[in-house]
Amino acid sequence: MSQNRRRRSHAPRPRADVGEETRSDLIAAGRRLFGQRGYDGASVRAITHEAGTNLGAVTYHFGSKRELYGAVLEQGLRPIAERVQAAARSEGTALERMLRVVEAYFTHFEAHPDLPHLLMQEVAAGKRPPPVVLEILKSVKEAIAGLQVEGVADGSVRPGHPVLTALSVVSQPVYLALVAPLLRTLGPVDLSQPATRELSLQHTLAFVRAGLAPARSDSPR
Amino acid sequence: MSQNRRRRSHAPRPRADVGEETRSDLIAAGRRLFGQRGYDGASVRAITHEAGTNLGAVTYHFGSKRELYGAVLEQGLRPIAERVQAAARSEGTALERMLRVVEAYFTHFEAHPDLPHLLMQEVAAGKRPPPVVLEILKSVKEAIAGLQVEGVADGSVRPGHPVLTALSVVSQPVYLALVAPLLRTLGPVDLSQPATRELSLQHTLAFVRAGLAPARSDSPR
DNA sequence: CCGTTATTCATACGAACGTATGAGTCAGAA
DNA sequence: TTCTGACTCATACGTTCGTATGAATAACGG
The missing domain is CATH 1.10.10.60 (Homeodomain-like)
Known part of the structure; x- marks a missing residue:
């Protein structure tokens, strides 16, 4: 380090x-x-x-090659972790900030489409990322989980398990970026086109908002 | 084949x-x-x-080794594809069937935790799965996307992009299974424990239901 | 019984890999 | 100018890999 x-x-x-x-x-x-x-x-x-x-x-x-890979991962993950944490610390209700987190993922992955592959390839292969990377992931996880807790407090988010909620949210942009190359093969959806990308962002924001918002009794502001 | x-x-x-x-x-x-x-x-x-x-x-x-891998993938994916399609063809509103699809993923991954790793490891590494596997994936994708279209028709699902919705739904069980080994390292969530697994299923069902359900005006039956 | 054929097995081959080694190069301090 | 140390480079080493090859084995039809 x-x-x-x-x-x-x-x-x-x-x-x-x-x-x-x-x-x-x-x-x-x-x-x-x-x-x-x-x-x-x-x-x-x-x-x-x-x-x-x-x-x-x-x-x-x-x-060694492995340590180069660790450096690559660390250098790739740190900026997005900072963006996510900045979004989590921004203004507005917790739900609004949560949606900004999703948007941060999207725009970052747009500029760096290989990033999800970089990390998940090792996770999927059953290997353990280097400790530095694990720490970054942990901080991101806690930031988003904290957002859920805040959301329950300010009434903008439905009660639930903070960590599982964080996973549900993060899974959306990550999984989408992962399977994007396959999507072009499997059908007419081409995420490399800007219009489709914008569409997928709007879809994800709507899905996450609906998934997190309370049952419609105390939706604030 | x-x-x-x-x-x-x-x-x-x-x-x-x-x-x-x-x-x-x-x-x-x-x-x-x-x-x-x-x-x-x-x-x-x-x-x-x-x-x-x-x-x-x-x-x-x-x-060759590659063809063995293809056979492994095909044999692993076909049962879950059948379960998913059976759930999609079951009784009830489209939303109810969608939730059964999620449950099918969960219970299948419970018995075969290595399955998501098996497939996603190659997707994440940027390689293309064999054609047989692509066909299976395509059929699953279309079954779930069709469920979304049906849901809009019967009023149980909010309007939106069918394929993107399918991805949002599938991403939940898949991503969860992928990062499960990491979760134990990152914090107190241990998905290998039955209680936690049940909790994560209930969380996911709630998240997907909320994410798909219409804005609360015409929720049927 | 014999010959055919599917299957197993031991072994060899060539390529690619990550890493080690030691000589070469060059800027700056003395 | 000389020395030092960071850095580059060509090359070699030993291992592991996927696959090829050909001999052995054993069941079955005739």
């Missing part, structure tokens, strides 16, 4: 930051290839070639 | 069906290992060892 901090005391001094650029190139290439072909499908050779560096670069900068 | 039908005309006659048993042993072992370790993580050697057969058995009976 913090062991790769050069510039120790009075010592070595890196050369211009050449290494940092290689490092970020590897993360970018890894993100692209891991997302497209899966962890095993993306060889170190392919990644280093895509990054325009040498085969040894992964070992040198990350120690 | 039907090319593995021996007993051609007047000819060879298999010996007692010894081969069929090996074949099903391989599928069972493949299902276990593919589900636990992912496609790449389950080597042909591990699978044949688990099945108690020889290394060459996969090539002999299926032609």
Whole structure:
């Protein structure tokens, strides 16, 4: 997490930051290839070639392929976690903020369609993500679960299990992004078209709103 | 789909069906290992060892590892597709049948927790499932989408996009089963306990019912 | 009984993989 | 200028993989 901090005391001094650029190139290439072909499908050779560096670069900068994957995951997940938490801390009723969380997922996945694949591929294969990633996931889970609790308090959300509710909400954008490539094969729904994407966002917002809203007796404001 | 039908005309006659048993042993072992370790993580050697057969058995009976995986997927998916379609054809309003579909997923995943992993691991890794599997998925998708259309007609379901609605519904049990192993790590929710499982079923039914039901003006019967 | 044939088995092959190794390169401190 | 250390690079190592090959085995029809 913090062991790769050069510039120790009075010592070595890196050369211009050449290494940092290689490092970020590897993360970018890894993100692209891991997302497209899966962890095993993306060889170190392919990644280093895509990054325009040498085969040894992964070992040198990350120690192993697995640790590169961890860095890719962390760098990919942290921004969306921040967006979600920002949405959870925004103004309005808890339900309104919850819908903003959904919208945050959607717009983020629009810019980074490979992100759900990146994470879920390992989850689905039964492996355990690195601890740093688990912590990020945990914080997101708690933010959304907290939103449900707040919603019950302010009357904008129907009572229920906070964690399960968080899963129900998150599952919508994540699952949709996961199966998007299949959808084009299975039928006429093409989520790569902006109009369809907007439609799916509106559908999801409506579904989540209806799923969370109280039974219609004390719907506030 | 039907090319593995021996007993051609007047000819060879298999010996007692010894081969069929090996074949099903391989599928069972493949299902276990593919589900636990992912496609790449389950080597042909591990699978044949688990099945108690020889290394060459996969090539002999299926032609390749990939085709074994296809057979595993097909054999795993067909029963749940049938259950879902039976639920879709049952009695009651479309909404009631939709909830029965959700329940069918839940109870089936309870008996076969590795099933979602088996399929989604490849979807998440960006690969395309074999055509037979795609056809099964398509039929399920259409059954549930048809349920939504029926629901709008009989007034039990709010209007909306049929396919997107089908995805929203299916995502619930699938995503829950996918992240179940992570949930135990991330917090106090343990979906392997029967009580929690029942709780999650009730939660999902409530969420889907609320998400689908019309705005409360013409809720029938 | 013999020959055919489905099936099993041991073993080999070639390719691809992740990682290790050691030499080469170059900017900056002394 | 010389030395140092971060970084790059080519190449080698050992392993594991999926698949191919051909011999052994055993049941069945004739």
